[in-house]
Structures are given as C-alpha cells and as structure tokens.
Amino acid sequence: MDNKIRNTINRYDMLRKGDTVVVGLSGGADSVALLHILLSLREEYCLTLFACHINHNLRGEESDRDEAFVKNLCESLSVPLEAVSINVKEQVSPHESLEETARKLRYREFQRICTEKAAKLATAHTASDNAETVLINMLRGTGTKGLSGIPPVRDNIIRPLIRCSREEIEGYCEKNSLTFVTDSSNLTNDYTRNKIRHNIIPLLKEINPSFIGAAARMTAIVGDDADYLEECAAEKAKECLIDGKYDSKALKALPKALKCRIIASALKEKGVEPSTLRINRCEEIIEKGMGKVNLCKNRFAYVRKKKFYIAEEIQNYRNKTT
Amino acid sequence: MDNKIRNTINRYDMLRKGDTVVVGLSGGADSVALLHILLSLREEYCLTLFACHINHNLRGEESDRDEAFVKNLCESLSVPLEAVSINVKEQVSPHESLEETARKLRYREFQRICTEKAAKLATAHTASDNAETVLINMLRGTGTKGLSGIPPVRDNIIRPLIRCSREEIEGYCEKNSLTFVTDSSNLTNDYTRNKIRHNIIPLLKEINPSFIGAAARMTAIVGDDADYLEECAAEKAKECLIDGKYDSKALKALPKALKCRIIASALKEKGVEPSTLRINRCEEIIEKGMGKVNLCKNRFAYVRKKKFYIAEEIQNYRNKTT
Numbered sequence: 001m002d003n004k005i006r007n008t009i010n011r012y013d014m015l016r017k018g019d020t021v022v023v024g025l026s027g028g029a030d031s032v033a034l035l036h037i038l039l040s041l042r043e044e045y046c047l048t049l050f051a052c053h054i055n056h057n058l059r060g061e062e063s064d065r066d067e068a069f070v071k072n073l074c075e076s077l078s079v080p081l082e083a084v085s086i087n088v089k090e091q092v093s094p095h096e097s098l099e100e101t102a103r104k105l106r107y108r109e110f111q112r113i114c115t116e117k118a119a120k121l122a123t124a125h126t127a128s129d130n131a132e133t134v135l136i137n138m139l140r141g142t143g144t145k146g147l148s149g150i151p152p153v154r155d156n157i158i159r160p161l162i163r164c165s166r167e168e169i170e171g172y173c174e175k176n177s178l179t180f181v182t183d184s185s186n187l188t189n190d191y192t193r194n195k196i197r198h199n200i201i202p203l204l205k206e207i208n209p210s211f212i213g214a215a216a217r218m219t220a221i222v223g224d225d226a227d228y229l230e231e232c233a234a235e236k237a238k239e240c241l242i243d244g245k246y247d248s249k250a251l252k253a254l255p256k257a258l259k260c261r262i263i264a265s266a267l268k269e270k271g272v273e274p275s276t277l278r279i280n281r282c283e284e285i286i287e288k289g290m291g292k293v294n295l296c297k298n299r300f301a302y303v304r305k306k307k308f309y310i311a312e313e314i315q316n317y318r319n320k321t322t
Numbered sequence: 323m324d325n326k327i328r329n330t331i332n333r334y335d336m337l338r339k340g341d342t343v344v345v346g347l348s349g350g351a352d353s354v355a356l357l358h359i360l361l362s363l364r365e366e367y368c369l370t371l372f373a374c375h376i377n378h379n380l381r382g383e384e385s386d387r388d389e390a391f392v393k394n395l396c397e398s399l400s401v402p403l404e405a406v407s408i409n410v411k412e413q414v415s416p417h418e419s420l421e422e423t424a425r426k427l428r429y430r431e432f433q434r435i436c437t438e439k440a441a442k443l444a445t446a447h448t449a450s451d452n453a454e455t456v457l458i459n460m461l462r463g464t465g466t467k468g469l470s471g472i473p474p475v476r477d478n479i480i481r482p483l484i485r486c487s488r489e490e491i492e493g494y495c496e497k498n499s500l501t502f503v504t505d506s507s508n509l510t511n512d513y514t515r516n517k518i519r520h521n522i523i524p525l526l527k528e529i530n531p532s533f534i535g536a537a538a539r540m541t542a543i544v545g546d547d548a549d550y551l552e553e554c555a556a557e558k559a560k561e562c563l564i565d566g567k568y569d570s571k572a573l574k575a576l577p578k579a580l581k582c583r584i585i586a587s588a589l590k591e592k593g594v595e596p597s598t599l600r601i602n603r604c605e606e607i608i609e610k611g612m613g614k615v616n617l618c619k620n621r622f623a624y625v626r627k628k629k630f631y632i633a634e635e636i637q638n639y640r641n642k643t644t
Contacts, residue, residue: 214462225466229551
C-alpha cells in the first residue's frame with residue numbers, strides 16, 4: 001500500500017517539501033492510517049504535522065470516547081492536536097440533512113485551522129468512499145464531472161488514501177498494529193450512501209472483486225477528461241464574452257461539450273443551480289437565436305440582440321421592451 | 323413515449339426522408355414496439371421498411387415459436403421479412419461466450435442484409451439496456467467512452483428507443499394492444515448482465531425510481547464529451563504524426579486527456595488492446611523521452627530519436643542498435 005500512496009502523492013503533486021499539513025482525525029481506521037503514513041513521510045518532506053478532531057456530539061458517550069482516544073493517540077505520537085466540539089443539531093437547517101450540516105461545519109472548522117497555520121488539509125477519503133460517491137452521483141444523473149468522483153486534490157485539500165480500498169487500509173492498520181475506534185453507527189443518516197455501501201457494492205464485488213480499483217481507475221481517467229474540458233470551456237468562454245454577455249452566435253457554433261459547460265458556469269455565476277433541464281432550455285434559445293427562459297423565481301436566461309445572458313427580471317425594463 | 327422517441331430521432335438525426343430501414347425483430351416487446359413506431363413514421367419520412375429475424379436455434383421449440391410469431395406479425399403488417407437461421411453452437415470459439423458469438427453472428431447477418439438493401443439497421447435497445455451497459459463497463463473499469471453507454475447512432479445503426487425504459491415500452495405495447503413473445507430464458511448465459519438487471523438495478527431504483535432516466539441523461543452528456551475529446555485528439559494526433567511516428571516531445575506537452583487517447587488509438591491501430599496499464603506505460607516512456615515497453619508477444623512501444631511508435635521487434639534491428 002505504501003507504494004500506491006507514494007504514487008498517488010506524486011501523481012497529484014500532493015506534498016511539497018516544507019509543507020504544513022493538518023490531518024482530519026476522526027479516530028477511525030482510515031484517518032489513523034493516514035496520520036501514520038504522513039508521520040512516516042515527515043522527515044523526507046520536512047512536514048509540519050497537526051491533527052484536528054471534530055466532536056460532532058451526535059453519538060453521546062461514543063463521541064466522547066472517540067475524542068479521548070484521539071487525544072491519547074496524538075499525545076503518544078507527539079502530534080499537536082486541536083479538538084473542536086460542535087453542536088450539529090442546533091445548527092441544522094430544515095433544507096439539510098444532519099449529515100450535510102455536519103459535513104459543512106466540519107470543513108468550516110478544518111479550514112479555519114488550516115488558514116491559521118497556512119496548512120494543507122489531509123482527509124482520509126478512500127477508494128471505497130470514491131466508488132460510493134460515483135454511484136451516488138450516477139443515481140442523481142450526473143455528468144462527466146460527477147463521474148470523476150472525489151477529487152484527489154481540491155484547493156488546499158489533499159487525499160493521499162484516495163486510491164486505497166477500505167480493506168487495504170484495514171490490512172495496513174493490522175500490519176502496523178495500529179489501534180483505532182469503530183463508529184457503531186456506521187449506519188448513519190445518509191440513507192443513500194449506506195444502501196450503496198452495504199447492499200449494492202457487495203453485489204458489484206461479487207461480479208468483480210476488484211470493483212473498487214476499477215472505479216478508481218475510471219475516476220482518474222474521467223477526472224483528467226473533466227479537467228481538460230473545463231479548461232477548454234473556460235478559454236472559449238473568454239472568447240465569447242463581451243461586457244458580461246455571451247455572443248450567442250459564437251456559442252451556438254461551439255461543440256455541445258463546451259457549450260453546455262459555458263452555460264453551466266454562466267448559471268452558477270448568477271447563483272442558479274445548473275441542472276440538465278435548465279442547460280437544455282438555455283441551449284434551445286441559443287439555437288433559435290432569441291428567447292427567454294424562466295430559470296427560477298425572478299431569474300431568467302435571455303438571448304436578445306445576439307447576446308446570451310442571465311439576469312433578474314426588472315419590471316420597468318420589461319415594460320419598455322415588450 | 324412518442325414524443326420522447328421523436329426527440330431522440332431528431333436529436334441524433336436518425337432518419338432522413340426516403341431512408342430504407344431494416345428492423346432487427348426478435349419478436350419481444352422492444353422490437354415489436356420499434357417496428358410499430360417505425361410504421362407510424364413511414365409516411366412522414368417516406369421510409370422503406372424491412373424486418374429481419376435471426377433464429378439463433380438456442381432455445382429449442384421456443385426459438386421456432388418466436389420465428390413463427392414474427393412471420394405472422396410481418397405478414398399481418400405487410401412488412402417484408404427476412405428470417406435467417408444460424409447455428410451459434412457450431413461456431414462458438416473457446417475464447418468467447420455463447421452470447422458474444424450469437425451477438426457477432428447476428429450483427430453480421432443484419433449488416434449483410436443492410437448492405438444488400440443500402441439500408442440503416444434499427445435495433446430495439448432501450449434506456450434500460452443502456453443503464454445495464456454503463457454499469458457493466460464501470461465494473462470493468464472503463465473511461466469516458468464506456469460511460470457514454472450504448473451509442474444512439476453508430477455507422478448505419480440507429481436506436482430510436484434508447485431513451486425509453488423497458489417499462490415505458492411495455493406500457494406502449496399495452497396501450498397499442500401489441501402482442502409479443504417472451505423469452506423464457508431471460509436469464510441467459512450473460513451472468514454479469516443478468517445480475518445487474520435482476521439484482522442491482524432494482525436496488526438502485528429503490529433509491530431513485532428514475533434511475534434509468536438519470537443514466538440516460540448521464541450517458542447523453544458523457545457521450546457528447548467523449549465525442550468532442552475524440553475529435554480533439556484526432557486533430558492533435560495529425561499534428562504530431564510524421565511518417566507514421568509521433569513526435570514524442572509534442573505528445574509529452576499535451577494534456578493527459580488527449581495524450582492518452584492518441585496512445586490508445588496508436589495501440590488499436592497496431593491491433594493492441596489499449597488497456598489502462600499499457601497506456602500508462604507508454605505515457606511513462608514518453609515522459610522520460612526514451613524507452614521501450616513490451617506490450618504483448620513481440621509487439622513493443624518505443625520512444626527513440628524523439629519519436630513514439632508501436633512496432634514488432636525485429637531481431638536484426640535490435641542487434642544493430644544494442
């Protein structure tokens with residue numbers, strides 16, 4: 001496994017000499033293995049390591065047990081630890097699952113600490129998490145980006161274990177006599193992920209025991225494709241953009257792969273979720289050379305005077321032009 | 323469903339006025355619906371329609387029952403039918419499954435008839451088949467192309483039902499009082515497809531009842547991306563190619579998405595299956611600026627004198643240069 005992780009670190013340029021790295025440490029097998037691996041690379045990369053544990057206070061005594069375990073572990077390894085206690089239940093909004101809120105709050109804390117220390121954040125996501133994420137995205141009807149799974153690197157976040165399966169990590173812990181805690185509520189609130197992890201992936205593994213590895217290879221390839229397409233689209237978008245509006249004829253002439261990405265980023269920029277339906281409807285008016293699409297509430301996509309743009313409906317303007 | 327099919331036909335430019343179309347007619351719900359739909363479009367598109375039934379002789383009396391059913395159906399609809407009887411078992415090779423051989427022989431017969439009639443071939447693949455194919459490809463560790471599923475159009479083959487689920491087609495048959503035969507051996511020799519169809523997709527539908535539609539949207543998007551990337555790669559390949567060898571420096575400088583596609587097509591051109599491993603090893607010697615990779619048997623990839631190429635090992639040449 002060591003080799004696989006080294007390859008991943010090199011391939012995605014995760015570590016540079018002298019880096020400061022904060023390890024997100026839940027106390028589970030994955031994050032304990034991650035800390036152990038980064039410690040083994042500390043000298044070679046002149047790393048400054050910190051650990052950060054978030055107590056979500058969602059599992060009563062078990063949450064406190066995990067925090068105590070992590071404190072002990074870090075003390076024994078002489079790794080400075082920041083333990084943060086958050087109250088997820090108090091902050092959950094009606095439009096969000098508990099899981100989603102927990103995730104947001106966790107990353108907020110992680111990033112606060114990373115900013116303080118000018119550090120990278122290392123998370124313990126595995127190839128197994130990646131395979132689950134791809135299937136979840138597929139179920140929702142994703143595009144190429146969703147099929148590239150969990151990105152190995154995003155901004156300051158690095159995921160050195162992203163090509164190792166959960167089984168490999170458990171093997172690594174055993175080989176290195178690493179102790180860790182087990183989350184008894186592995187069946188958390190995330191219905192979809194649990195169903196995929198416990199019911200669907202085992203069936204897929206019956207067909208191909210190396211499914212997790214196959215998914216890792218796939219996401220790596222598709223990730224490269226998605227990155228390249230994003231770059232091409234961003235470049236073309238610049239060429240089509242005049243005073244914040246897109247030349248609709250130039251857009252129309254582009255291949256679908258780029259056109260859809262430019263429409264998606266135009267929508268995102270105005271705070272509109274770029275669903276397939278919205279993108280298709282924008283494409284239709286670009287194809288026609290004129291038209292208006294109600295995207296949501298008072299936000300519209302227009303093709304007017306050979307320009308494509310997203311804007312809020314302004315009553316006066318409307319009266320003047322219609 | 324009619325609208326969906328019309329959109330698919332338009333979107334992929336499947337039919338032109340005056341086309342001759344051969345319908346692959348097994349007698350099952352999908353192909354019976356397909357024939358019915360093409361008959362309903364016959365006048366509008368001035369189509370000349372034929373049907374072709376392949377009796378694989380794999381299911382004893384049931385095979386003959388299906389052939390008789392199809393003959394009756396075509397007679398009642400006044401559609402000329404060519405019924406072909408093939409012996410799959412006699413022609414199966416040790417490296418192939420019965421399913422695979424049957425598929426190859428079936429398409430060979432279809433294409434023979436299409437060539438005779440200068441016709442397009444319409445097959446009854448559905449969005450359900452497409453979702454299964456994507457999952458099968460995922461299990462094998464595919465790239466973007468494999469994730470685009472069953473192509474709606476390839477060469478002279480058109481698949482008007484590719485965005486309709488099996489349930490929609492059964493509904494269509496019911497609504498139009500269409501009779502069809504049922505393959506009692508739906509559990510055929512294709513272990514993987516059956517497991518996916520009968521065990522895995524039902525679970526995915528429990529999470530998202532519209533999974534088949536989500537997969538259809540996904541494959542449409544990813545298919546556009548894959549097409550565009552293929553085009554870009556083909557264009558760049560031409561720029562890098564000098565006297566049948568690739569300028570290795572120019573290749574090295576390309577984004578991974580294009581580099582891998584060019585390597586893959588160079589391998590395919592020399593009859594070497596472009597596996598991820600082989601592509602990666604070719605990439606390595608391109609990166610280094612020199613080297614040699616044994617691809618299979620006596621076939622090698624080389625980077626020599628700033629050129630990348632695939633060739634057979636020639637003993638004399640080797641003695642001279644080493």
